[in-house]
Amino acid sequence: MKEVRLLLLSEAISIADKLRNLLGSTAGLPYTIISKQSFDDAQRAIDSFPVQVVMADMAHEDAIRLLNHLKQSEFNGALVALFDNEGAMTPTSMARCPVQDTLLKSRMDPLLVRQVLRFARQRRHSQLLLAREQSLFTELLNNTPDRIYFKDRNSRFLRVNMGMARAFGFENPDDLRGKSDFDLHPYARAQDAFNDEQKIIQTGQALLGKDETEQHADGHMRWVNTLKMPLRNARREIIGTMGISRDITNEKLAELALEREKKLLSTLLEVLPDNLYVKDANDHYIISNPSHWRELGLENEDQILGKSSADFFPPEINRQLSDQDKKVRKTNEPITNFEEFRPATELHPARWLLTSKVPLKDPVSGEVLLVGISRDITEQKHTQEKLENVIRELRDTQSELIEAEKLKIVGRLASGVAHEVKNPLNIILMAADTLCSEDIDEDERKELCKEIRTAVLKANDVIFELLDFSAAKELKLDLASINLVVERAAKLIHHRSLKAKVKVRLELAADLPQIPMDPQKMEQVLINLIFNAINAMPNGGVIEIRTALEKIGLETEALKGQLIERFRIGDEVMTIAVSDNGMGIDKDNLGKVFEPFFTTGPSGKSSGLGLMVTKNIVERHHGVLTLRNRHTGGVEAKVYLHLDPKIPPNKK
């Protein structure tokens, strides 16, 4: 059994002995009596070892001081005042006595002493418990961010906590005492709370979790969730209300944002013409938009939720679908925009769908969901097929036309060759006739030899041009600067242009990229174009050569035929334009200029092959050569070249 230490403050040593005798003679807790004569000794003893009871002799001058001191300190033992006799317990002395448990020296019998000591210890224990509870309660009130308030039956604040005071801009909770909601809130809001509280007071029913708005001292509108209940006194009578309000603004905002998202999403799903669905990890539909369930022949979303594709598709298609799903789940990679064919069913004719499937990790459950979206592209597909057919037909027709055109060109070539080569042959033949006759003088012989030589060279030229024109000659591709090529060609032609009183002006764009070309062939292109330009201006004039980067646009002047075949709108191309200010080309001739042996140049001077050769070289670069009459007079020849370093492979 644990012993109980009793410290006695008294100048009379006999009292300690008397207590020892009394307590020793009765059964119960064993007491150890420690007797001290002065305040300081008593204090020291209490500080140095545990003491369960302090008894102060009220005859001692420091008795009240000690008791008061201990009562307000952390000391957790019981306190007992010892009076001499009943006469000493005057109202004055009782009022001064800080403790309730008292003993009289004149009436100390063992049972009474033990009882008083036991009461004193119980009382002290209860007081300490209460104090602790109170302190906890106060701490709670002052430290919780929740607003706690107690109101009387008229809804006036009896007490509020720190959180409440601060929310409304008060430093001290006491400042709110006696005020009401009408002092803090707009009238309607205060009246609403008042009505709630009156109802609680009348019915005794608590009001649980009502969301309210509050205008706070910082000017912000806050949402609070409020719990209100009746406040009762010890007799269980309702004396007012108490409430706790918690600021749920952030939660509320998040909730509103979520609601908005949900609304957005559901609106989207409603109006989306595409079929959209989400499946859980077990392949059950958890979301299906109207387009989706309607397409499956259902009347509402409920008819599909919780079911799987096996419930709606024949085994063949279902296998195909779940294979795709598995692949997406396994690789965790979406598959996008793949075209799938669906054979005809009772509900639908055969059709094409454009489908995407995306894996999505559910943030709540952690399982991998599958989001699928598909669109009926049957019509586009049909249109596309039709278009492809039309294009194929066109292409067939075109190649037939090209074949016919080729034959025509071969025929023309043959006749051209005949004409161009047979003339010189004729001269040679006739010269030979004369040279064979006997009466021929030396001058005539020389002259005829000269004629023969000229004729041979002319025929040779024609053959060379034909050879150049023939595709047998490969291009020697190299990255080259078109500006350098233009400059070189202009230099080579310089003498000829001077003679023809033609000025050549260059406008070369800076920073042009090098592109793959056969620089010598391209030089020939430039020379031929410049020659043509010079020939177009028998009385002299100006040739402008411009290089540039351009975008093929709808407005591109000659966007037709070849240009459309070789370039797409938006393509960036390099252009070389050679323009003269001569007389232009007859409308009738504009289509013929690229034909072999077509010429408007002086007879014998021009074979009529130049432009055809030029065009051929440009086309072998997969470029396009266009010719047009300028509005300001003269002709512009323009070469369009791809920038792409890879010359696309030859069609044939």
Next chain:
Amino acid sequence: MTQVQIPKNCKRVLIVDDEESFTRMVKRNLERDMKYMVRAVNDSTEALATAREFHPDIIFLDIIMPGADGGDVAAQLRGDSQLRKVPIVFVSAMVSRKESAEGFYTSGGELFIAKPVNTGTLIRCIETHTAESE
């Protein structure tokens, strides 16, 4: 080239061909024997006017020429009352090997002579067709 005196009764030959060196050579070779008087026209658009003035006994017409081609020129000549009866021989490079071997020939009612043509064939052609027309 020395200027040759051409006798008055010799046959008059008009040749229309854009190839100047060719007409020059024809003129030189035919006029050597002083039997023919040759007038060359290199611009086919001048053919009619020259023919009216020259009164040829026979006309050689190149077919492929810039400006007016042989066909156009023939139509013009035949439209002219004075020239209507003058024989026209088309000079063509576009002939088959067989036609070429024959030298001059008739096809579709028209007279043709194949390029390259030698002087002898040319003379035979002139003699044949001018004799007929008289």
